[in-house]
Amino acid sequence: MTTSRPLAGQVALITGSGSSSGIGFACARRLGLLGARVALTSTTERVRLRAAELAAAGIPATAHVADLTDSDQASDLVAAAVAEHGPVTVLVNNAGMRSLTSPESLVPAAVRRDPIRGPGWWSLTPPPVHIEPSPAAAMAAAEDQHVLVGDQV
Template sequence: MSWTAPLVITGASSGIGRALALELAAGGATLHLQGRDAERLARVASEVAAAGGSATRHVADLTDDDAVDALIAALSAGEAGVAALVHSAGMVRLGSLEASDVTVLDDHYRLNLRAPYRLTRGLLPQLRRARGQVVFVNSGAGLRANAHWGAYAASKFGLRALADSLRQEVAGDGVRVTTVYPGRTATPMQRSVHEQEGRSYDPTAYVRPEDVARQVATLLSLQPPSTVTELTIVPG
């Protein structure tokens, strides 16, 4: 696989984002990796280098508007451009509406919906120039909302809407937009979900993040006008 410009991955310090960084690194990709935890992100950047890729690290809390602006500025500096933007950063906190303060909804909104909106908007000129791709890592909860998943599902329903409308807005410019719907995937987030559900955790029961990463890497390798608009991967 080869890209004319670097690829950006949010949430690259863990889980699906990390797995995607390593998958792309094996193809020699040039990556911009965002994470919040500097140490974890540095470890992934070293793994990327060892796998054959190159990585620039961006430590940023995406719920902080100034940090998102600084990230957009850093990614817009220079001539390299952006061939793909993959939104994998995300959070989940379970709870009924009755038991959950509205700040739970606000937190999901800020990270899972508002940050992808602002980052995509900021990088769209470069994505247009590259006839690039935007990938939103959504969730089965972006299609169906179960009890205690309301705030998370609301943010992911919103993310699906954003992707669907953006896809139509930029299709004429050769920019392709994909929503990925992973089912339960064996990452630190899934471990946390099990803790919140009060259940024991067996990672072998769930989708491997490496398998999600391989599918996303494949769709990222497609040349315009080919595109995968939606990708679902679940434990069988």
């Protein structure tokens, strides 16, 4: 385990973290090794296996099955992460979405026309909780180019 823990006390929410070989799980592992408590989410139950792997490595981790294209499930996910770990300070928005229909049918027209807020349900409405910017997360990202961290939503 990493001896330097610059993210101790931080809470990371990582979407799209169900695959054992995916970017989301790699980010969750690295953030956990840097000291963050992690809340993982995926659309499948396999996310529970990923949380168990992290817990076995001594990383505080919880798993949540959620479809983030459903705004109620996205809100419930954030509320659960906050209830389990405290305020979310790091968000890795890694969830992918596959569709057999046109993207236009999934997102309201006003959002599609906005180049800044267009992608993802995270930006359709204000988050259900305020996600605090994290200077420690930004410093860890600057020191380790393999960590993908946004310190603002």
